Amino acid sequence: MKDLNLSNVQDNWENFITSAIAMAPRLITALVSAILIFIVGRWIIGLLKKLIRKAFIKKEVELSLQKFLLNVITWSLNILLFIIVVTQLGVQTSAFVAMIGAAGLAIGLALQGSLANFAGGILILMLKPFKVGDYIEVKSGESGTVHEIDIFHTRLITPQNQMVIIPNGDVSNNSITNYTHLGTRRTWFNIGVSYNANLNEAKKILLGVIKDNQYAFESPAPQVVVTELGDSAINLSIRATTSLDNFWTMNEELIINCKRALDNAGIEIPFPQRDLHIYQNA
Secondary structure (H helix, E strand, O other), X not given: OHHHHHHHHXXXXXXXXXXXXXXXXXXXXXXXXXXXXXXXXXXXXXXXXXXXXXXXXXXOOOHHHHHHHHHHHHHHHHHHHHHHHHHHOOOOOHHHHHHHHHHHHHHHHHOHHHHHHHHHHHHHHHHOOOOOOOEEXXXXXXXXXXXXXXXXXXXXXXXXXXXXXXXXXXHHOOOEEEOOOOOEEEEEEEEEEOOOOOHHHHHHHHHHHHHHOOOOOOOOOOEEEEEEEOOOOEEEEEEEEEEOOOHHHHHHHHHHHHHHHHHHOOOOOOOOOOOOOOOOOO
């Protein structure tokens, strides 16, 4: 019995050696081919990355979008190269494809909110409704200077020097007010005058204040418009355009000088008030 077992082991070992010797040239050829394919593939991927990066720079693609697209392209090419290499070694790739598909589905279900922000970031970086340095306001009420745009979030610096981080999904799916896109900005505030005031005189005085301001542009022409008969005052709208850098300075100077000019002219700027009438029976 022992002799029979030893004989079977010896026969199996000899068959294995014979098969290995017969397959050795093919295995060595496949291994060498796989190594050469890997080396050449890595060289081609590096070359493509350089060419794509130069193309992005030439087209002035947003830096954040450049990094993201380069990462996606690099990962995709590396996965494709891996599949080609293992196929060359004789491994069936259907299992790898199924695993990648299952992993993608699981990740997509687990990260639905993040994927919405991801898609919003891609839209923002491609369509460019605003850029770094622009002063914007989003529908949710946050406003500030754009500090950074990444794939998932947009970061704003408020006038109070606070950083606000907004998910890109919320930004891309709602209205955005870009105050700096056109290169100039127009102030638009109301000043109330008394019902006893001469409106033509008040408009003339306020328009003169605007024209005397060193930052206010002559074109488009400044305006002083009667907008509302309010509860306690008649509202006059002050409208003037200036550069982005001088907007807040001009806005403050106009408020101060308009009040001074109306005070000097004896035109009252009333505050909210109520008239109380008392009736007494005789």
